[in-house]
Amino acid sequence: MANGLRELLGDLMKKDGKLFITTIILMVISSFLQGVTILMLVPIMNIMEVGEAADLPFGLSRFLSFLLSLPFGLRLFVLLFCFFIVMTMQAVSVRMVKVRSMQLASGFTADMREEYYDELMSSSWERYSSDNQSVHTDALITQIPRLTTTINYFMSMMTNVVTALIDLIIAFSLSASLSGFVIVVGGLFFLFFRRFTKRSETLGNRLSRQYEAFTDEVQTQLSGFKEIRSYGIAEEESRRFRDITETFRDLMIEATGNVSAPRMISTIGEAVLIAIIFFCAEYWLHIETSSMIVVLYVFYRLWPLLPATQEYLQGIKETLPAYRVMQDVRKKDSEDSRTACIRKTKQDNASDESTGGKEDTGDQAVAFDHVSFRYKDAAADALHDVSFKIRRHTITAFTGPSGAGKSTVVDLILGFLTPSGGNIYIQAEDGEVAYVPQSPMILTASVRENIARFHPGISDGEIVEALVRTEAMGFLERKCTEGQSPLDLRMGDDGVMFSGGEVQRIVLARAIAGTPGLLILDEATSALDFGNEKLIAGLLQRLKSEMTIILVAHRVSTIQSADDILVIENGQLTEQGSAGELLKNPESYLTKMKDG
Incomplete structure (x- = not known):
């Protein structure tokens, strides 16, 4: 003791x-x-x-x-x-x-809670995702407040x-x-x-x-x-x-x-x-x-x-x-966050040195150059010697079997992970990347707060503009009572007050409200029915004139309108081309998906 x-x-x-x-x-x-x-x-x-x-x-x-x-x-x-x-x-x-x-004890535990949260947020995705999240919940809600009792006892x-x-x-x-x-x-x-x-x-x-x-x-x-x-x-x-x-x-x-x-x-x-x-x-x-x-x-x-x-x-x-x-x-978190920081700095420096401006990558928004990645304690690479280029203002889809490495590619692009080999070049316009996961974070709050919280300082006018662009204002206005603003509608627990397609359009509005140069959707439409999926696909076609879009999906209907499709199998890039090109090959993964 x-x-x-x-x-x-x-x-x-x-x-x-x-x-x-x-x-x-x-x-x-x-x-x-x-x-x-x-x-x-x-x-x-x-x-x-x-x-x-x-x-x-x-x-x-x-x-x-x-x-x-x-x-x-x-x-x-x-x-x-x-x-x-x-x-x-x-x-x-x-x-x-x-x-x-009490000032001493409560001030100390408040600082501890804030530092713990900051360290947690700065840790790498590999570290964060490997933990049982209840450990962090317990630390923030139970263990840190117990320190107040310890100090008061002392x-x-x-x-x-x-x-x-x-x-x-x-x-x-x-x-x-x-x-x-x-x-x-x-x-x-x-x-x-x-x-x-x-x-x-x-x-x-x-x-x-x-x-x-x-x-x-x-x-x-x-x-x-x-x-x-x-x-x-x-x-x-x-x-x-x-x-x-x-x-x-x-x-x-x-x-x-x-x-x-x-x-x-x-x-x-x-x-x-x-x-x-x-x-x-x-x-x-x-x-x-x-x-x-x-x-x-x-x-x-x-x-x-x-x-x-x-x-x-x-x-x-x-x-x-x-x-x-x-x-x-x-x-554990501080050691990992230091590693993450060093890696991030290296990646940023590598990007700066290798791109040297727009002329080095031409019209490429993202480029992987012989990239490999292995998770900690894993026996084999999750990605091995992967190279590809993604052109600006296009829709690029990644597909392949579950566990093939698609989400790893996304995490590398987002900077959550750092390659163990090769180089990654990213030139997103405005320096921003927007990300829409399969299970997005939904606040039990208003539509306004669900967008504004992710874009501090955004005005109601900008929120409305984003909702209009994703065709969400129509159904929001229909749900309003007399005199109620669509932005004041509450989402409910996990978006329960709206359908899956409606939630996805609100989340998509949240993503584009920050005018990103690169938009990534990781299995974002996997739970939608055909009608809503088709609606989202149409929205993405209109949005690609303003940004580069990356899709991760398993369904042919989701990716068939993409300009370029990359198939990842066993951590390697096995096929690349448009839907029409890949479907001509009876042995291609896309053909098997369509027939299967």
């Missing part, structure tokens, strides 16, 4: 060292003022003639002598007024400590430690022998509690794993709602969900029991200890009544700090694994 806590505190200092140190200083001031209020009880009781006059520490005897020289009413007023001032200052300082502790523990030290100094000044006895007993209790602390660390690791499993199961079942219902396995899936929930519940109960056990034991021990202290003080040590009352009060306040500190220590051990989980994931 020590190394993890040290790293966490180091990160805290890097993020906001000034606030961290200020909070610790305020903590010391608050504990000191609290100690002063305790010490002031002795002169108050002496003035009220509770017991014998006590020999006060820290020069307070002279202060008491001064007070005794004053008239009774005045001395009582002065002492109680000072007591009120100190108590007020202490209350204010406690509030400041709590507020700043700050509370530090408050208890500082308070205990000051209270012990006061107790020693009043009765060293009695204080020494209590410290020995408290130390024995703390050693006894160590086994609970070790168990807390184990429970913390189990809870971290259970949080991740719970998040994964929730995502899996919610995303597979239709399949679960259609297969008639709702009861079995409900049982699976219930098992995970109950395991999570049992772990939480076990953790709570482990944390609360030391408090129960210490409460019983506290009653015994106070009785022993009172007996020893009265019959053996002969401490003055006022001092003894204060000593008892100090230990009555001090003793609960022991189980509380133990609880905070166990809480740190339970929640600190979340920090280690975060560090492990971030380490």
